[in-house]
Amino acid sequence: MLLSHPAGWIATALGAGLSPKAPGTAGSAIALLPWWFLLRGLPLAWYVVALAAGFALGVWACGIAGRRLGVEDHGALVWDEVIGMWVALFAAPAGWPWMIAGFVLFRLFDIGKPWLVGLADRRVKGGVGVMLDDLVAGIFALVVLQFAVLAVRHWQG
16 A cells, blocks of 8 residues: 555655664665765755755655555654755765764664654654654754764864
């Protein structure tokens, strides 16, 4: 039923959200492929356009998929993790260690749901609600990752 509509394919990140174990982590991991091969080389302005388009697509797809499932933020809906990961890795330096650091930071904020992440998760409903808490988790991960980049550059001289 979920995959009988294009929104289901998008909302589950081409089925990654159907993983029987840790679907959110699977969705976050699958997000690394398009980031590595397509997004990381984009000029920052185009990256922002891709993020905005991806967010809007997620609001639509997760809203429809949630209604079809009868659960607004079903665990299989992981397009929000994809966008959260892409936000976390915005302006990340080249190299897989930074990608892994962004992944870990995003997962920590997404799972732990501190402060604004948890607030967005509890208060905002529908497709926007599905997407918003992971957007905020991605922003938190982005900020911490960028501070780590500055610290490493400072210590390297």
